[in-house]
Structures are given as C-alpha cells and as structure tokens.
Amino acid sequence: MTDLNVDGMALAPGVVETIVSIAVGEVEGVASVGSSAAGGLRSVFAAKPSTQGIDITVDDEDKLHVAIRVDVYYGYALPDIAAKLRQAVADAVSSQVGAQVGSVDVYIDGMQFAR
Template structure:
C-alpha cells in the first residue's frame, strides 16, 4: 500500500499494518499474526511487530478493507476469536487513525498447542 492520506496527514506504508498487527495480537486466543511459520526466531528478535499476512485496501469512499491471517491457540472457540479480532482491529484503526473500516476478513491458518 502506498502512502495513505487522512485529513492532510500522510501515513507511511506499514503504519496501518503495524496498528492492525498489535490490535490482533492483543486478542485472547491469538497465537500469532501472519502466515504460519513466520513467527519463530524472527519474531523473538524483531523490534517491530510482523506485518506479514496483513493486507489493506482503500475503497472509493476512503474506507479500509483489511485481510489478516492468524494462528489461534488450541481450546479457543474460533468464531469468537475471529469476531474479537474484527472488533479489535476496527476499534484500533478508528481510534488511532480516524479512518472508517469497511470490513475485516480474518483467516485462521493454524492452531498452536502451547499457550
């Protein structure tokens, strides 16, 4: 995604994705954000959250459409986790950037067994 302009303010690529990644990871039951196997050592040593597995598009009405891939810990109800991720992302983007979120598609790529 190129620079995103909001009320005369330009956001660099990756800013929105970072906000989305942090919001999703804070949901109980989310093991990781991004494609399975991206975590590992890279996530341990990375200073910034991974934004892999997150896609953001802007429609003609300047609403964001988000697609995010997550892994969930075993034992959590998948539809509930997905719904909580949708809500967390919509709330975080709206409150921190002020851009309406048109949709959030959550793809559960895997289950992890140790929490």
C-alpha cells in the same frame, strides 16, 4: 498499500499495518499474526510487531479493507475469536488513525496446542 491520507495527514504503508498487528496480538486466543512457520528467528528478534499476514486496501470511498491471517490456540471458539479480531482492528484503526474500516476479513491458518 500506498500512502494513506486522512484529514490532511499522510501515513506510510507500515503504520496502519503495525497498528493492526498490535490490536490483533492483544486478542485472547491469538497465537500469532501471519503464519507461525514463516516467522522464524526474525520475529523473535524484531524491534516492532510483524506485519506479515496483514493486507490492507483502500477503496474509492477511502474505507480500509483489512485481511488478517492468524494462528490461534486450541480451546477457543473460532467464531468468537474472529468477532473479537474484527472489533479490535476496527476500533484501533478508527481511534488511532481516524479512518473508516469497510471490512475485516479473518483467515485462521493454523492452530497451536501448547502455550
């Protein structure tokens, strides 16, 4: 994603991804954003949330299209988690950035059994 301009404010590429990552991490049942296998030690010692597994594009109407890849905990209804993720991401981006979200695609890449 290149710089996003919203109401005369330019946002660097990592800003929106970080907002999305935090919103996703707050949804109950989500174990990790991105592949848990790829996170490794870097994610343990990182100062900010990982934006791996988040892809954001902007269409011709300046709407954001977000794709997120997550691992979830066993025991949660997957359609419910996906719906909560879509809502959390749309709300976070709308309230913190002021941009419209055209779509949020959720990809569940794995499941974890222990908490």
